[in-house]
Amino acid sequence: xxxxGAEGVWTSLRQGAGVPGCESLGKRxxxxxxxxxxxxSCAGTCCCRGTGLSGDGRxxxxxxxxxxxxxxxxxxxxxxxxxxxxxxxxxxxxxxxVARAALWAAFSHPWAALCTESQGWRERLQILVPAxxxxxxxxxxxxxxxxxxxxxxxxxxxxxxxxVFFYVDVFGESLRGDSARDAFKPWQQGQGxxxxxGLREAFQTVLVITYHEPQNPEYQHFQTQLILRAKENFxxxxxxxxxxxxxxxxxxxxxxxxxxxxxxxxEGGSKKNVTRIIQKMRDRKFQGVTGLVSMDSNNDRDxxxxxxxxxxxxxxxxxxxxxxxxxxxxxHWLGRPIRWVxxxxxxxxxxxxxxxxxxxxxxxxxxxxxxxxxxxxLTFVMFGISSFLIFxxxxxxxxxxxxxxxxxWDELHFGxxxxxxxxxxxxxxxxxxxxxxxxxxxxxxxxxxxxxGNVVAIKHVNKKRIELTRQVLFELKHMRDIQFNHLTRFIGxxxxxxxxxxxxxxxxxxxxxxxxxxxxxxxxWMFRYSLINDIVKGMAFLHNSIIGHHGSLKSSNCVVDSRxxxxxxxxxxxxxxxxxxxxxxxxxxxxxxxxxxxxxxxxQLPPQGMQKxxxxxxxxxxxxxxxxxxxxxxxxxxxxxxxxxxKVRNSQxxxxxxxxxxxxxxxxxxxxxxxxxxxxxxxxxxxxxxKIFIRRFNKEGSTSIxxxxxxRMEQYANNLEKLVEERTQAYLEEKRKAENxxxxxxxxxxxxxxxxxxxxxxxxxxxxxxxxxxxxxFTALSAESTPMQVVTLLNDLYTCFDAIIDNFDVYxxxxxxxxxxxxxxxxxxxxxxxxxxxxxxxxxxxEAVKTFKIRHRPNDQLRLRxxxxxxxxxxxxxxxxxxxxxxxxxxVNTASRMESNGQALKIHVSSTTKEVLxxxxxxxxxxxxxxxxxGKGKMRTYWLLGERKDPQxx
Numbered sequence: 001x002x003x004x005g006a007e008g009v010w011t012s013l014r015q016g017a018g019v020p021g022c023e024s025l026g027k028r029x030x031x032x033x034x035x036x037x038x039x040x041s042c043a044g045t046c047c048c049r050g051t052g053l054s055g056d057g058r059x060x061x062x063x064x065x066x067x068x069x070x071x072x073x074x075x076x077x078x079x080x081x082x083x084x085x086x087x088x089x090x091x092x093x094x095x096x097x098v099a100r101a102a103l104w105a106a107f108s109h110p111w112a113a114l115c116t117e118s119q120g121w122r123e124r125l126q127i128l129v130p131a132x133x134x135x136x137x138x139x140x141x142x143x144x145x146x147x148x149x150x151x152x153x154x155x156x157x158x159x160x161x162x163x164v165f166f167y168v169d170v171f172g173e174s175l176r177g178d179s180a181r182d183a184f185k186p187w188q189q190g191q192g193x194x195x196x197x198g199l200r201e202a203f204q205t206v207l208v209i210t211y212h213e214p215q216n217p218e219y220q221h222f223q224t225q226l227i228l229r230a231k232e233n234f235x236x237x238x239x240x241x242x243x244x245x246x247x248x249x250x251x252x253x254x255x256x257x258x259x260x261x262x263x264x265x266x267e268g269g270s271k272k273n274v275t276r277i278i279q280k281m282r283d284r285k286f287q288g289v290t291g292l293v294s295m296d297s298n299n300d301r302d303x304x305x306x307x308x309x310x311x312x313x314x315x316x317x318x319x320x321x322x323x324x325x326x327x328x329x330x331x332h333w334l335g336r337p338i339r340w341v342x343x344x345x346x347x348x349x350x351x352x353x354x355x356x357x358x359x360x361x362x363x364x365x366x367x368x369x370x371x372x373x374x375x376x377x378l379t380f381v382m383f384g385i386s387s388f389l390i391f392x393x394x395x396x397x398x399x400x401x402x403x404x405x406x407x408x409w410d411e412l413h414f415g416x417x418x419x420x421x422x423x424x425x426x427x428x429x430x431x432x433x434x435x436x437x438x439x440x441x442x443x444x445x446x447x448x449x450x451x452x453g454n455v456v457a458i459k460h461v462n463k464k465r466i467e468l469t470r471q472v473l474f475e476l477k478h479m480r481d482i483q484f485n486h487l488t489r490f491i492g493x494x495x496x497x498x499x500x501x502x503x504x505x506x507x508x509x510x511x512x513x514x515x516x517x518x519x520x521x522x523x524x525w526m527f528r529y530s531l532i533n534d535i536v537k538g539m540a541f542l543h544n545s546i547i548g549h550h551g552s553l554k555s556s557n558c559v560v561d562s563r564x565x566x567x568x569x570x571x572x573x574x575x576x577x578x579x580x581x582x583x584x585x586x587x588x589x590x591x592x593x594x595x596x597x598x599x600x601x602x603x604q605l606p607p608q609g610m611q612k613x614x615x616x617x618x619x620x621x622x623x624x625x626x627x628x629x630x631x632x633x634x635x636x637x638x639x640x641x642x643x644x645x646x647k648v649r650n651s652q653x654x655x656x657x658x659x660x661x662x663x664x665x666x667x668x669x670x671x672x673x674x675x676x677x678x679x680x681x682x683x684x685x686x687x688x689x690x691k692i693f694i695r696r697f698n699k700e701g702s703t704s705i706x707x708x709x710x711x712r713m714e715q716y717a718n719n720l721e722k723l724v725e726e727r728t729q730a731y732l733e734e735k736r737k738a739e740n741x742x743x744x745x746x747x748x749x750x751x752x753x754x755x756x757x758x759x760x761x762x763x764x765x766x767x768x769x770x771x772x773x774x775x776x777x778f779t780a781l782s783a784e785s786t787p788m789q790v791v792t793l794l795n796d797l798y799t800c801f802d803a804i805i806d807n808f809d810v811y812x813x814x815x816x817x818x819x820x821x822x823x824x825x826x827x828x829x830x831x832x833x834x835x836x837x838x839x840x841x842x843x844x845x846x847e848a849v850k851t852f853k854i855r856h857r858p859n860d861q862l863r864l865r866x867x868x869x870x871x872x873x874x875x876x877x878x879x880x881x882x883x884x885x886x887x888x889x890x891x892v893n894t895a896s897r898m899e900s901n902g903q904a905l906k907i908h909v910s911s912t913t914k915e916v917l918x919x920x921x922x923x924x925x926x927x928x929x930x931x932x933x934x935g936k937g938k939m940r941t942y943w944l945l946g947e948r949k950d951p952q953x954x
Contacts, residue, residue, distance in 0.1 A: 143174050143186065146206075147199065150187075154202040161341030165206045171242040172210040175308065175318060184308075184318045200316040204341055211242045212304035212323055214291045222248055222289045245290065249301065252288035256281060256295070285327070294327035302326030309338045405476045407492040409499045412451050412458060448506045456491050457507070457559075457569070461500040461576065468495070472575050478546050479572050486538030488559060488569040493576070502576070504569055509560035512621070516555065516628050520719065525665075527715055528625050529698050531558075534566035535621065536694060539614060540687040547572045549610035553617035554594040555624050555631060564712040589641035593632045594620045598681060600649040612681035618690070619676025623658045626665040626673075635659040655679050668697035746885050747811055747827045750877060762876030768825035769838040769870045769913060770891060771810075772899035773845070775818040776863040789856045794818065796855065797862070800848055808841040809833065813887060823887060826875050835870050835916040839923060839944055842866050842907050850905070866906070867899025868944070870913040897933045898941065907944035914942050922948050 146167055153159050167174070167186070174186035187203035213219075223244045230236045238244065260280040261271060269276050284295045294302040307322040323332045340346075447458045466472065479490040489505040512531065515521055523531075535558060542550060550557075550571045557570040592600065596616035624631050632644055639647075647656040657677055660670045672693060678684050685693065742751045753760050775781070775797075782790050798815055805812060805822060809830055813821040822841065825834030849864040871891030878886045894910065902908030909917075909925060917923045924945040930938040 143169075147187070150199060150202040150206065154198060159202040159205050159341070161205070162346050163205060164346055166209060167206055168209045170209070170211050170305075171245075172208075174208060175210070176241070185316050186318065187316055201313070203316065204310050204313055204339065206310075207338075208308040208318060210306050210308065211245055212306045213242055213245065214248070216291050218289050219248055219291065222251065248288075248290040252290055252293050252301075255288055256284070256286065256293065259286060260284075292327065302329075307331070309336075311336065311339065313339060400470075400473045400477060403473075403476075405480050405490070405492040407451065407494045407503055409494055409496040412449060412456075412494065412501075412503070451491065451503060454491075455506045455508075456503045457488075457505065459502045459504070459570070461502060463500050465497045466495045466500055466576065469575070475573050475575060482545055482547065482572070484538065484541045485565065486534050486567050487542065487571065488567045490572075493573075502573065505567070507559035507561040507567060507569075509562060509564065511556045512558035512560060512566060512625075513555040513631075515560055516624060517630075520723070522715065522719060523625075523628070524715065526711055529694070530712060531566050531625060532622060533691075533694060535568065535618060536687055536691050538566070538568040539618065540691060542568065542571055543611050543614070543687055550614045550617075551610055553614050553621070554591070555621050558621070564716055586641060589645050592645045593641055595645075595648075596681070597648050597651050597655075597679060600645060601651070611686065612684050615676050615684040615686065615690070616678075616681075618687075619673045619684075620658065622669065622673050622676065623660070626669060627659070627661060632658045635661070651679065666697065668693075746877070746883070749827050750885055754877075760877045762874055763827070764872065764874045765826045765829065766872050767832070767834070767870060767916075768823055768873055768887075768891070769834040769868060769916075770873070770887070770895035771820075771822040771824075771838050771842055771866065771868055772895050773820045773842075773864055773866045774899060776865050776904040778818040781857075781860075785856060792856075793854055797852065800852060801845060804844050804848060805841055807844075809837045810841055811885075814884070823873075826873070826887075827885075832916055832919065835868075835913050836920055838868055839907070839909070839913070839917060840947065842868060842944065843947060846905065846907060863904035865899060865902045865904050865908075867895055867897070867902050867908045868913050869895035869898050869910040870916055894933075894936065897936060901931055901933055901941075909942045909944045911940045911942070924948060 146165075150159070150165070153163070153165075169175070169186075175184050185200075186206070186208060187199045223240065226244055226247055227238045227240070230238045257277075260277050263280060264273065264277055265271065271277075278299060281295055281299050282297050286293055296302060303326045305324040305326075306320045307324065308318045309321045311317055311319040311321075319336060321334060321336045321338055323334065324330075325332060338345075447460070448455055449458065450456070476493060480492075483489065488507065491503040491505065493503060494501045509515065515523070515531075539550065539553070542548075550568065551574065552570055553568070557568065559567055559569050561567060594617040596613035599613050620631060623633070627633055634644075644656070650656075657674075660673060662670060672690070675683070675685055676690070739751070739755075742754075745751075746754070750760055781793075785793070794815075794817075798820070801820060802812065808824070810822050810824040811826065813823055815821070822838065823834075824830065824837045824841075830837070846864060846866065849862050852862050854860055854862060869891060871889070871894065873887045873889040873891045875885065875887050877883045898908045898910055908928070914925055917925065924947070925942040926945055928941045928943050931941050933939050
């Protein structure tokens, strides 16, 4: 292509008429799912480039990708013209007759003229110019031609965002670059081209289409082997590029033929049955070296493409923004936005750009025909509006009849029906009565449970049944329609007798009354003003809604969600909630502490009067928030709720109102409270005025919702941190106590193993020394003492013993009655020191017994009998409940026999122990002789007399 060809294209575009929709495309090729091309459209021209595909049908797939990109982006291509290239060219798709014919066939029309290779650009344009008002323009040629066209387009102001250019470069040669600096910058490619900021801006409207390179490991290995073998076997140096994809496709083609041929032979067919082999290849999918290969009904492979766009207008860098899947016939966007010049895709048909004959572009006065058309249009619009109103009325009736708010009883799950009815009479939140007059505060938990996957609050209605009148249906519909941040969301209602209840959003922090009575929550004034603001916002919205008023506003009807956002509940459904309040009960008067005087006098009030009553209730709540002394706190007076309600109802001057303490809150807040609970409703402000008043004197607290929320969460987090610290200290203390108890029950090393979750295996010990002792005459002593005296005796004795054995390397195994068993040498081995430790401990215990006093028999001498033996044992933890560290073996029996055959106030030692003690040379022993022992025969034993003190040791 030459400059004249590119210039002719854009000159004709500026002079051409309209651009049609993609309906002509839709007639040519139906899109997947039956969606024709007319479903979407675009505006722009498409410049195509291809390489190295000699008529293998790839042009068909390039055009298919273009069609789908056109319909999904959405953009409209204009016309097709092919660059005259020599047949010997191996660089461009347009150089191959079959590929070019496929492109032309995909986008041509019965009236379109076909350009020939022998014609120049101007001759081709002369053929195409008459067809432009109803043609699609594609220009297929090299990169240089695209650059000239874009330069011309920029001069003609056609790169202002009304056009988009598709450049098909299947092997991505325009994105490679001569250097790393030029990579992914097609506008900077070409010989002798330097930095051209104007051309870079023009290329913002150019989208490049390339093959999609497979990312599977098999293809990466194949590409490496391809480059290696080409160099070794043929002396050809290949690079890593999309060109290698062709070899991979050839490989997959041979693989497909081999797969189908094997199947044919297994089924008894012949390799010469070409028809059967070809039939098996159709509509087939298999895993090839390039990934999942999908064949269509024509035995053509569905090809994948990438869509590239300029990601950074400053640097001109291109990156992939979408991936077209040939198998799925759709585009997968990668989440990277296409930076359109005007911030959005071009219009289908920009006003007065293509359709210059459009009457809307004509500035002449309207003709009579236009006036008639305008009147007909207005008539049609009026008819449409009437139809819409009728349709809306029918939809309203349908919605009322569908009863979307209705919840069946079996959808509510909170336990048995008995539990529900026991709690059904309770209020939604707590009811507190001051302890000074009426006893301790009483907390009534809100009834809640899961419903349709959410936790909801359930309020019982004290009615046997509900009459679904039209008024009630409209009230329920209005409740469903109301959505606001500071009003609890209405979920629905259950009207299955006798289980009549209202289901609303559940707020886990409880009511505002809960928060105010919880002394562990530190409410600073920023927090308090935030709560007051939430009430004002909720009530202002409620008063401006179709519901109009609350009628029962109190702190127990203001609930707090998990983010400490206050929401108003128990509003609306006046007919649904109506009940008799004739009972003279304490709870009834406690609920009326927030009620305005005009309502207590049971006067008939208009809706506006109800709104002013809500303002009075708001004033009581503000006083409750400011002082945190409960509702209607009067300083120096101890009145019951009934007495308070009667004083307010009497309306005698001075009017009875709660106390105000300027020392606790600001004077402006006191003025607000006094105005809100004024006796005359007309003197009370509305919530719009209250909102302005609070904003005026609380500038610091009138920040954004996010700032207030963050401040609330910070305050809550500080309280939680303090609470967590206290609980952590308590936990660590309990852990220490538990560990100490465990160390007293089991040896320290064994306890550590159990704490780590390890299994304690039984272990054999070659040599340990075991100590046994009991009290001589303990049976007679027990018979002469009370059980409590026996327990006291043993406790005193073993406490003394335990204090002594802590000074030696020994482990107390157990105590059974008056028997006391100690061992040394396990679970931690200590060589031969076990005998040394045990006999020194025995001497210390014997010395302590001589001075031990029995409380209830102080003149009696406690006589201890001790036996010691050394030998091998097996030790381990026995049992899961109350585990004990036990010893097994004949050594245990022998030590017990040594004790039972001993004498009072003496230490009986076996010969085995004596041999070990002799090695230390510091103990005095006396031969007792051979003693007959049960089950052992005669054993030579000794008496341990004491320990010789080394004069050198002080």
